[in-house]
Amino acid sequence: MGRYPCCKVDEDLKKGPWTPDEDEKLMDYITKNGHTNWQLIPKKAGLNRCGKSCRLRWTNYLRPDIKRGAFSIEEEEIIINLHSLLGNKWSTIATHLPGRTDNEIKNFYNTHLRKKLLRLGIDPRTHKPISDLNFLINLSHQFTSKHNINHHLMNNNNNPLAYALRVQARVTELAKIQQLLQVLFAPINTNNPLSTNFATSSSHVITNNVATNTQFLDSLLVNSCGTIPNLDNSTSCISNSSELSNYQSELNSKVDNFEGLSNSSSKKHLDYNSFPSLIAPSSPDQADNAHVINQDYDPNTLSHLNHEGIDDSFWNDIFQ
């Protein structure tokens, strides 16, 4: 069974936007006669359109029960929740939103909700936290873009550019630390391909690795404290692994403030507790040349941290 055109190509049927006159003809006909056979409707209604075009015009625009206007917060939440469960089943999602068409929901999701989820660090396809640091780097770009420095920020900081640069520095700093975390904790992440070599390790070896890695991480953070700029004019500095979560929360808070989503109940935060495959740009400029670390883990050496595309300066920034 192949594909059959809904309309004969030699009929020279009209395409493109509908005129008010066409709308009125279609509306009148369907109101009086209903729609049982879309192929017959255009001829009977006096329209030089294909039946499919008439059906779409009716279902997406002329139908009397269509709800107009912006989507409410509740509708947004329903769409996001259903999309996370159903995927791109727009027609099914539309059945839960009376008055909204699948086309309208699809357009709304692709143009608004998709961007909103991305800004929150959520993959709009999987509804899971974005698994690499491109998001963070892009986020830092957005923060430094004058178009995205909103009034809220302007009102709370006399120098938005300086603030944006501080955030960018922090994001880059976090990117480095998170890459380290991935390498260090690879053995205990069973979903991580890096852990393949450890799949057969005994539990005490893994435990020891965790302990060693945690200690190493803490010492690393302590050592790096003096090299990380005092970004917020405070005396605080990440000095141990437990403070990292606070740091992440702070970053999340800044994201929320930028987005002005303080009263959105669908607010979601980045999940920094998973350590998926990461890219390793030391600066936003390197983001395009991102490389995934995929080497065997060796707890006794940092040589595995070396990787094509990552020069010494990347690690020197941390270890100096």
Place this chain on the structure above:
DNA sequence: AAGACTCGCAACCGCCGAGCA
């Protein structure tokens, strides 16, 4: 002021499955 660029959305395209002869 005007051309370039971006964004949102209506409409179209192409594929698929159900139903029917």
Place this chain on the structure above:
DNA sequence: CTGCTCGGCGGTTGCGAGTCT
């Protein structure tokens, strides 16, 4: 069972409006 038709669906396109430079 096969082939045809139709309706439905998701992906894509193109245009107009708004914004930027």
